[in-house]
Amino acid sequence: xxxxxxxxxxxxxxxxxxxxxxxxxxxxxxxxxxxxxxxxxxxxxxxxxxxxxxxxxxxxxxxxxxxxxxxxxxxxxxxxxxxxxxxxxxxxxxxxxxxxxxxxxxxxxxxxxxxxxxxxxxxxxxxxxxxxxxxxxxxxxxxxxxxxxxxxxxxxxxxxxxxxxxxxxxxxxxxxxxxxxxxxxxxxxxxxxxxxxxxxxxxxxxxxxxxxxxxxxxxxxxxxxxxxxxxxxxxxxxxxxxxxxxxxxxxxxxxxxxxxxxxxxxxxxxxxxxxxxxxxxxxxxxxxxxxxxxxxxxxxxxxxxxxxxxxxxxxxxxxxxxxxxxxxxxxxxxxxxxxxxxxxxxxxxxxxxxxxxxxxxxxxxxxxxxxxxxxxxxxxxxxxxxxxxxxxxxxxxxxxxxxxxxxxxxxxxxxxxxxxxxxxxxxxxxxxxxxxxxxxxxxxxxxxxxxxxxxxxxxxxxxxxxxxxxxxxxxxxxxxxxxxxxxxxxxxxxxxxxxxxxxxxxxxxxxxxxxxxxxxxxxxxxxxxxxxxxxxxxxxxxxxxxxxxxxxxxxxxxxxxxxxxxxxxxxxxxxxxxxxxxxxxxxxxxxxxxxxxxxxxxxxxxxxxxxxxxxxxxxxxxxxxxxxxxxxxxxxxxxxxxxxxxxxxxxxxxxxxxxxxxxxxxxxxxxxxxxxxxxxxxxxxx
Numbered sequence: 001x002x003x004x005x006x007x008x009x010x011x012x013x014x015x016x017x018x019x020x021x022x023x024x025x026x027x028x029x030x031x032x033x034x035x036x037x038x039x040x041x042x043x044x045x046x047x048x049x050x051x052x053x054x055x056x057x058x059x060x061x062x063x064x065x066x067x068x069x070x071x072x073x074x075x076x077x078x079x080x081x082x083x084x085x086x087x088x089x090x091x092x093x094x095x096x097x098x099x100x101x102x103x104x105x106x107x108x109x110x111x112x113x114x115x116x117x118x119x120x121x122x123x124x125x126x127x128x129x130x131x132x133x134x135x136x137x138x139x140x141x142x143x144x145x146x147x148x149x150x151x152x153x154x155x156x157x158x159x160x161x162x163x164x165x166x167x168x169x170x171x172x173x174x175x176x177x178x179x180x181x182x183x184x185x186x187x188x189x190x191x192x193x194x195x196x197x198x199x200x201x202x203x204x205x206x207x208x209x210x211x212x213x214x215x216x217x218x219x220x221x222x223x224x225x226x227x228x229x230x231x232x233x234x235x236x237x238x239x240x241x242x243x244x245x246x247x248x249x250x251x252x253x254x255x256x257x258x259x260x261x262x263x264x265x266x267x268x269x270x271x272x273x274x275x276x277x278x279x280x281x282x283x284x285x286x287x288x289x290x291x292x293x294x295x296x297x298x299x300x301x302x303x304x305x306x307x308x309x310x311x312x313x314x315x316x317x318x319x320x321x322x323x324x325x326x327x328x329x330x331x332x333x334x335x336x337x338x339x340x341x342x343x344x345x346x347x348x349x350x351x352x353x354x355x356x357x358x359x360x361x362x363x364x365x366x367x368x369x370x371x372x373x374x375x376x377x378x379x380x381x382x383x384x385x386x387x388x389x390x391x392x393x394x395x396x397x398x399x400x401x402x403x404x405x406x407x408x409x410x411x412x413x414x415x416x417x418x419x420x421x422x423x424x425x426x427x428x429x430x431x432x433x434x435x436x437x438x439x440x441x442x443x444x445x446x447x448x449x450x451x452x453x454x455x456x457x458x459x460x461x462x463x464x465x466x467x468x469x470x471x472x473x474x475x476x477x478x479x480x481x482x483x484x485x486x487x488x489x490x491x492x493x494x495x496x497x498x499x500x501x502x503x504x505x506x507x508x509x510x511x512x513x514x515x516x517x518x519x520x521x522x523x524x525x526x527x528x529x530x531x532x533x534x535x536x537x538x539x540x541x542x543x544x545x546x547x548x549x550x551x552x553x554x555x556x557x558x559x560x561x562x563x564x565x566x567x568x569x570x571x572x573x574x575x576x577x578x579x580x581x582x583x584x585x586x587x588x589x590x591x592x593x594x595x596x597x598x599x600x601x602x603x604x605x606x607x608x609x610x611x612x613x614x615x616x617x618x619x620x621x622x623x624x625x626x627x628x629x630x631x632x633x634x635x636x637x638x639x640x641x642x643x644x645x646x647x648x649x650x651x652x653x654x655x656x657x658x659x660x661x662x663x664x665x666x667x668x669x670x671x672x673x674x675x676x677x678x679x680x681x682x683x684x685x686x
Contacts, residue, residue, distance in 0.1 A: 002086040002116065002123065003101070003108040005077035010043055011035055014070050021066055030056060031063070043070045082108060085125040088116055097121060131175040131326055134344055138333050141340040145384055155332050157194045162328065165335045166191050170365070172358055173345040174330045176201055176323055184608045189216050195238055198324040202244050202315035215242050228306050229299060231255065243310040245317035246272060256303060257289025271308055279308070338366045339384045347381035350394050353508030357550065360509050361574060363389060372442040372511050375422060376415045380404045396441045397506045399434045406430040418447045419454055420484040423465030432462070440502040442511060448488060451499060456489035504594065514571035515596055516546055522625045525677035527658045532573040534603050535610045536654055541602040544657075545612075546570070546620060549595045554588075557581060562588065568599065568612070577601070577612040587617050596620035631683060633662045634672070642666075649679055658682025 014035065018028045034053040035046045047053055047067060057063045080103065088109055090097060097119060099110040109116060113123050139150050165171070167190045169183035177186065177197075182204055189212075191197055196219070203212050217223035218240035225241045227233050235251045236243065243249070249271060250264035259267065267286065270278035283304055290300030334341040342359050349355040363370050369388040371377075373396055377385065380401065381392040393404045406427050416422045422444075423435075438444060439454045448454050464484055494502070496518055503511045516523070520530070528544045529537075537543045547568035554564045561581035568575050577599065579587065591597065598621075601614040637645045642664075649662060660683050662675045 001106055001108055002083040002088055002113050003103075003110060004081050004083050005112060006079045006081060007075050008073050008078050010041065010046060010070075010074060013074055014043070014066070017066055017070055017073075021062065021069075023062065023066060027056075027060070027063060043067060043074050080108070082106065083113065085127055086113055087124050087126055089122050089124060094121075129175070129326070130348070131330060134173075134348060135326070135330060135333065137344045137347075138337065138340050141344060141384060142333075142337050145340070150333075152329050155329060157328065159332060159335070162332045162335045163192055166197070166331055170334075170362075171331065172362055173341065174327055174334060176327045177331070180607070180609070185212055185216075187608065189219065194324070194328060197328055198317070198320050199239055199242075199244055201324045201327065202317070202320040203242075205315070208244070208315065211242050211244075215240055215244075218242070228303055229256075229295075232303075243307075243314060245320065246314040247317040249307055249310075249314055252303065252307065253286060253289075256293060256295060256300070257286045258293050259286070259289060267307075268314075272314060339368050339387050339389055342366070342368065343382040343384050343389045346389070346395075347392060350381070350392070354551070356395075356508055357569070357574075361569075361572075364572060370511065372445060373438070373507070374446060375407060375438060375443045376411060376446065378443065379408065391507065391511070393438075393443070395507055396434075396437055396443070397508075398437050403431045403434045416447065418486055419444060419457060419461045420464055420486050422447075423461040424468055424484065426465075428462060428465060435462075437506055441506045442503065450488070450491065450493045451502075452494045453488045453491040456491045457487075460489070510571075516548070517571045519546075519622065519625065520571070521677045522622075524657070525659060525661075525680050526625050527680065527682060528598065529657045530572060531568060531570045531575045533654065533657075534575060534612065537603045538605055538610070539603065542600055542615065543603050543612075544598065544600045546596065546598050547575075549591060549593055549597060550574070551593060552591060554584075561585075564588070566591075566614075566617075568597075575610060575612060577614050577617075579614050579617065583614060583616070590619065591617060598624070631660050633660055633681060633683065634665055635662060636665045636667060638667070646675075649675070649681075653679045653681050656682045 011032065015032065017023075018031070023031075031053065034050045034056075047057065057067060080101075082103065088094065088098075094100060094107075094109070098116065098121065100107045101110050102108075111119070116123055135152065139152065143149050166177070166186050169187040171177040171183055171186065177183070182200070185200055185204060189196060189200060191200065199215060200212070203209060203215060214223065218225045225237075227236055227241050232252060232255075235248055235255065239245075239248070246268050249268050250259075250261060253259040253264040253267050254261060263285075266278070267282045269275070270282055286304050287297060287300040290303070291297060295303075330341075342363055346356055346359050349359065360370065371385060371388050371390040373391040373393055378390055378393045380394045382395070383390050383392065393399050393407065394401075410416075410425050410427075413425070416425070419439075435458060436455065439451055439458065442451070444454050445451070468484070493499075496513060497515055500510045500513060500515055503509070523546050526544075528546045531545055531547055534543065534545060545568075547570050549566060550569050551567040552564050553566075554562055556562055563581045563584050564579040566577040566579060568577050596619070598616075598618050599612060599614055600616040601612045604611050604613050635645065635649065646664075653662070658681045660681050662679045662681060664673045664675060665671075666673075
């Protein structure tokens with residue numbers, strides 16, 4: 001591996017010299033405060049930047065000596081460490097080319113990376129990516145179910161379904177493509193070839209990002225493709241005339257100036273590292289090479305300046321292709337095996353509820369059922385069962401590896417029939433502390449549906465289990481003949497809200513239902529629509545909804561006022577909301593994470609995503625939902641146009657949700673029907 005040298009940095013060096021030279025504490029405080037104020041890069045700069053510091057140091061010979069010594073020591077190596085990813089490779093024993101040193105049982109070169117390259121050795125960076133582990137686990141999960149192994153290197157790079165997923169921006173969990181900004185780029189770009197994925201990975205960085213729109217417009221024929229010179233078309237055609245890769249710089253130098261690829265690499269490196277002395281000599285060689293090749297001086301200078309201008313943006317194509325291959329492979333697995341993909345991603349985020357919540361929502365979007373934890377079917381991590389995802393026992397707060405191993409080991413001899421059977425067969429010493437959490441999370445539901453009753457019965461079951469364990473040494477007398485008294489303590493089941501709150505606390509998500517789902521019909525009857533329906537009301541104000549607060553992030557405006565960005569969710573969707581200072585002053589103490597609230601505001605769009613500008617937010621109250629209007633809207637419908645009328649009423653109700661019931665009158669049957677709450681409308685005042 002390659003050595004790196006930690007050097008004496010300006011402020012830390014001065015701080016250590018202050019201790020070594022016994023500088024007065026008052027002097028030390030003043031010096032460090034002045035240096036921090038000006039944030040200079042060197043000792044000399046820090047002194048020059050502050051007139052007060054210059055005057056202060058002049059008064060003391062000790063302080064003058066301090067800064068003289070600091071200037072001499074600054075930048076010198078102070079300790080060695082190991083390069084994070086760099087490895088040097090040679091066909092000969094390394095000691096023939098470079099001195100080595102031992103460090104923590106590893107050989108390190110005594111030359112740093114720049115010196116290694118100058119003596120002709122090859123430095124390679126090896127990066128460890130958790131996504132490779134994720135991919136390996138997804139493939140193993142698929143193999144367990146289908147008894148066939150996916151050869152990831154053989155997947156087609158032109159899979160239309162994979163590109164459809166990319167075009168929709170459904171790339172949560174996909175390496176390099178999961179940020180919100182990248183998802184917006186993908187939905188605009190609509191990648192249709194692997195090269196598009198490579199280009200967007202290279203362009204989506206500070207600097208080249210400004211050329212993404214040019215690339216997109218040219219791809220969709222919304223802007224003509226142009227080249228700095230016609231001869232560059234073969235090199236830039238794949239990227240629609242946009243200089244994206246460092247390798248393109250090398251190709252241009254090779255084609256126009258007759259540079260060898262070795263010379264072209266020197267130019268590429270000088271351009272990317274801004275080595276001014278090398279750049280100047282390379283410029284002369286490039287221009288002369290172009291002239292010798294039949295190009296005019298003006299064209300040569302123009303192309304060279306264009307290369308230098310784009311040097312900040314050029315990305316290593318081989319790096320982009322390698323990363324994009326992982327991106328595409330994960331996107332392919334997500335497209336064709338979504339349950340296995342999401343189960344493994346959720347397993348990787350156990351204990352990180354904010355991240356896991358994103359993938360619980362993805363399960364709903366992919367119409368994949370989430371199965372509750374189970375003492376008989378769950379393993380430690382999330383697993384796939386009949387194309388459904390089963391929650392792993394590790395996802396339950398407080399349940400550790402030891403308890404899970406014991407449960408899995410014991411049930412190999414047969415499924416647990418009930419809680420008494422569980423307490424008899426399991427090592428209570430290992431599992432006793434987590435049984436209550438397992439019950440409240442729903443892991444015993446298949447043995448008895450009343451969690452309150454299970455909890456009340458637990459002590460009795462443990463007592464019986466411990467009693468009958470005393471006969472374990474006499475299997476001939478009691479083998480298979482133990483008859484347990486399986487009676488459950490009578491207890492009123494938990495209310496739905498209490499049961500859900502336990503699930504949320506232990507797993508980080510509502511599992512058996514959702515508090516708003518229980519009230520959805522009543523909410524809609526009162527004019528409160530789901531978060532998913534907000535996008536139908538872009539630009540409208542005073543739209544009402546109800547949601548759970550997932551996160552409140554407070555910031556200060558330029559005027560110093562507090563405002564907040566709030567993440568809201570319901571049973572199907574998630575949305576960002578904004579609370580401006582005037583409202584936030586009134587509600588800041590009334591709202592908190594996990595609170596269910598009523599919200600009202602203007603539906604807006606920002607960066608391609610729907611958001612809600614709140615005009616009001618208040619705690620949820622079931623009593624407030626008993627305000628269905630006494631007014632009713634009657635619609636007379638004839639036999640031949642009934643379905644058409646119903647569709648029209650639904651469209652009107654979606655655009656104008658309210659609390660007025662709609663009734664259909666059929667003259668041919670002389671009957672009147674009240675439509676469901678989805679059809680309730682807001683009546684105009686006129």
